[in-house]
Amino acid sequence: MVVESIPKAVGFIYGLLAFVALTWLWYSGRFTRRRAMPFLIASVLLGFLVFAPVFPYQLQMVVLGNAAALGSPLPMALGGLLAFIVLALVFGRVICGQVCPAGAVQELMYLVPVKKHGRAESRVPVAVRAGVFVIFLVAGLGLSVNLLALIGLPGFFHLTVASVSFFVFLSIVLLSAVVYRPFCRYVCPYGALLAPVASRAFYRLRRTDACIGCRKCERACPTGEADPSARLGECYLCGRCTEACPVEGALVYGRGDGKST
Template sequence: MVVESIPKAAGFVYGILAFAALAWLWYSGRFTRRRALPFLAASALFGFLVFAPVFPYQFQLLVLRDAAALGSPLPMAIVGLLAFIVLTLVFGRIVCGQVCPAGAVQELMHLVPVAKHGRAESRVPTAVRAGVFVVFLAAGFGLSVNLLGLLGLPAFFNLTVASVSFFVFLAIVLLSAVVYRPFCRYACPYGALLAPAAAKAVFRLQRTDACIGCGKCERACPTGAADPSAGPGECYLCGRCTEACPVDGALIYTRAGREM
């Protein structure tokens, strides 16, 4: 379904504008899950129309040093991907939350009203993420193997239904109806870079003195990031915790370390 006449740069421009709009919604206290839906839909649409900004696959092509498939010089791709890591270091994982098409299709699928598996206690061990990332780098740099291609990420968005890999990623998307973002949390190499950046984000969701300790945010969080003992690295800024919080102002998006 990818439309070749639309430049991939359109996807990256959308990514920048969507990121800025979402960051403003969070900073101004206007973010809601309902307001996030148009961004999720638009991100998924850009994935199918121009296959951008599919950040993990752009990172895959960078590892493979495939400038032709990237559609831009390698230095430009490096700058673009580094820029979003820096933005994540400031504002958190907005890229993963609503901007990246791979994350958007999983987020939308998770809205299907079926029983969910592994809610607030489902944290991904750092060792698992690190191990997958090492395998990804070794396959790309050492063997020139396109692991994300084998997982069907490009085949899915190109609707290459004749390819076996299309059904591999389709299965991952369908699985996300019951397991929250399996690709993002276990297999995404770019997410493995964004998680440490998000853990040190300047702006993040924080509890205030108004918190009554009811635990509703923790039960609503699909990654366990709302647990006070957990870091914000796995927070996708999905808005479930703020939506579940019964006390206005008990959970806010603000500068880390701010007196509250």
């Protein structure tokens, strides 16, 4: 379904504009899951239309040195990826939350009303993803193997239903109805780079003195990151914690001395 006549730069421009808009919504206290829905839908549509901004696959192409697939010079693509890593250090993983099509399609699938599993604290997924990241680097740099193509990330968005890899990633997407973002949390190589810096983000969700310790945010969080002791950068800014919080002003996005979620 990917329309080759549409420049991939359209996806990058959208990603930048969506990042700015979503960050403003969080910073101004106007972010809600309802307001995030148009971004999720637009991101998924752009994934199918131009296969961008699929940040993990762009990283894959940089590792393989494939400028043709990127649709831009390698230094420019690498610069863009590094820029969003810096932005994650400042504002958290906004790009993962609603902008990257790979994350957005899983976020939408998780809305399917079925019993959810895998809400344990986030250290196990982080460890698994770190191991996968090493394999990703060895496969790409040492063997010139496109690991994400084998998993079916491009095949899924290109709707290459004749390939086995399409059904591999389709299975991951279907799994995300019951397990929150399995690709993002266990596989994504770009997420492996974003998480460490996001754990130190200047702006992030924080508890204030208004917090009554009801722990509703912790029960609502699908990654375990609402636990103040987690701090592993696995907050995707989905908004479930702020939606569940019963006290206005107890959980805010900002910079300060408040306790981090």
